Amino acid sequence: MLPRSTAGRVLLGAGALLLGAMPVFAQPYYVELGTYALISAMLALSLQLLVGCTGLVSLGHAAFYGLAAYTVYLITPANNGVSILITLPAAVAAAGLAALIVGALSLRTRGFFFLMVTLAFGQMVFFIFHDTKLGGGTDGAFLSRPLLSILDWELPLTRRQRPIATYYLSLGLLIAMYLSLVLILRSLFGRVLEGIRVNEHRMQALGFNTYRYKLAAFVIAGLLAGVAGHMWAMHRGFVNPELIGWHRSAEALLMILMGGLTTLHGPIIGALAFTGLGEFAQLITERKLLVEGLVILFVVLALPKGLSGIGMPRWMRRSPTTDGSARAAAEARTHG
């Protein structure tokens, strides 16, 4: 899951610096696009805790993301922004609570059933906002963006600076999320998740109540998706049911698969690539979904290891001790 080689770390650091420098030379449009890519990266990264780290394929993850965005809308009075110190915790808490309920129920099932149940509960949240007037119904609703303020003091930003501040805030949160996940994976808890991914039955036989660990992972993933959802509301100032729909969940899975299942930086790379691809697709055709569908087919058929699995010399690839495949084990043997 974690880059062990120095070269891998240097590359990641360079990538982070590049992202950090981007607003200095990029046009405002691309700063906005970058923010959206970073938010997608947060969503995909939060889902990776379930998919890549624990082996749980959830198809309802966007529900927590969308719910967090709607929470910002629901607690913000019309035409009157609220401090991010209130909106962020509230949105994250709402997402976490929903994840606790959905997780507690859906983790009673396994495999495809888990997938179907998470999808169904995700759609339930979708229908709550789609079919009722709670959040503007089908068309969605505009909201006043959360303010970067403490008590009565607000960060003085011009209209032009605001999107840049949101960009950096998203970048900072993404890096913080990545680092916390690194720590989580190295912890006792994270090692248990790894064990569950490899062989859940054996973990139970060792004496782990795996349900509790999976539920904890599900809730943490929900909280992190909540961070992403909050940033979406802050970035766009708009919420609609599309945020929650399962197409968004499937897109997050696609980002993970594009970037690679076995690393934490994979989903980030996948999200950036996916966003870039979507942008490119819109330049050449109006049928974005057609391009998306063909790309997925290509990735699934031709790149089962994701983007981070190609083009890298062997010594730069992920460390063998964290890879589940027998081939890595064999590689490790030949290397001593």
Place this chain on the structure above:
Amino acid sequence: MDFPGLLAQLLNGFQHGLLLFLIASGLTLIFGVMGIINLAHGSLFMIGAYVAFLVTRQWGSLWLALPMAMIGGILLGSVLERGLFRYFYARDHLDQVLLTFALILLFEEGRSLLVGNEFYSVPIPPLLDFSVPVTSGFSYSAYRFTVIGICLALAALLFYWIERTKTGAVIRAAAEKPEMVDVLGIDARRVHMTVFAVGTTLALIAGALAAPLYSVYPNMGDGFLIISFVVVVIGGLGSVSGALWSALIIGLVDTLGKAYAPKVAGLAVYVLMAAVLIWRPSGLFGQRT
């Protein structure tokens, strides 16, 4: 609530449940035998509905659409299985999910290219556009009665196929012990293709039958796909009879809910699913582990 109204809603719910069964039984069969989940199953239903729409618009007859949906389903199912799904049985869940998700996008784009994104209604065939008097104060749509009849006949055929034929025996064995099918060797490939084609055909027929009742519109497969998932979860894994009972329950709950408590109706089936997960996580009719 008045009695004829309730009776009409009960029949509507029954008919809705039977259509759901046609979709869900394909899902559960394909999953039970091949261990693959087909998210594009809802799109197959959508294709059936659009076939009905196009055929009716072109030739003015829904009756032509039914055999076309049947032949189309067999062809489409065989091609999809042979050309694509076969290579994904041993792959990761995630790969299967994304493959079938990609198919949804491609089918929807195809639909959009061919027919556009408008909402179309499909006329009920003139032959059946009347009401059958049931009691002195109550009559019911002849078309819906016909749908019920066709669904029941298909369900009976399906059960006969599974319970009484050789292929059926393999299907039953596979649903209980997936490794059984591998032992059967070459024959397994034909069984896989047959099961996939049958599942696809049932979904297309369901779509064609549903078109006059629900109209045709973009992404119409999504809603039916997700309700079918709820049916499969409640019915239990790989259990076709479980799918029948649970489809009827969901059909009634959904229809009665929409008629008598429209504000919370959308949630009713999910609450039901949550209750089943708490009470019996392997489904009402699934094997207890």
Place this chain on the structure above:
Amino acid sequence: MAEARAASAPVLTTHELTRRFGGLIAVSNVSLSLHQGELHAVIGPNGAGKTTLVNMLSGQIRPTAGRIALEGREVAGEPVWRMTRLGVGRSFQRTNIFPSLSVEENVRLAAQAVCKLRRNPFKPARREADLIEKAHNALQRVGLGGVTTRLAGTLSHGEQRQLEIAMTLAGDPKVLLLDEPLAGMGPEESQRLTSLLKGLAREHAVLLIEHDMDFVFAVADWMTVMAEGAVLAEGTPAAIRANAVVQEAYLGGHA
């Protein structure tokens, strides 16, 4: 049974334990007891219900009827993870390790699973010295002290069987359920395992399932013979060897 049994009180007893699968009775009314310091072998032909019995004792499957008492406490139907934490450890017939983790990590997870101490789950795993030490002790015990940093998947088959036992030991079991620990092992490795098992039997109550009759008769203190899900006979190895019913039904010319 005339022979004297080990003097200690039973650690685990079953009373008329039964498991049906559909119409099939896999285990029927089995009552037996496992004692501290005793190696109790269960033998019987394939399909006699031995593995189903072990699966019930370890919590993998629920008994249809009957009772299981662990140190006097009723535990039948408890989930597998709780059985392990209560002190029922098992090794699997088919090697069941985490091939992509290091040898040490495999065993450390086992120690972590049962540790009673409340600890911060988000502490880095490599700083938990006590768990690592416990893992090393278990590995030393089975003779894998020298390969702790290797990936478990790269061990030889025999070493993986040893690792399997180390994982079971790291869980501080009172009762050890060993399902064919010798499966697929060479003669030399079997010999090493024999002395290990004898040592383990002094500290634990051991239930052993094994097909190698020479090995069973060499190490067992007490034996139960199963056939078609039921207990056919029980007694000391000498008594079993002499038992005419067992001779006819199972051992044939072997003993």
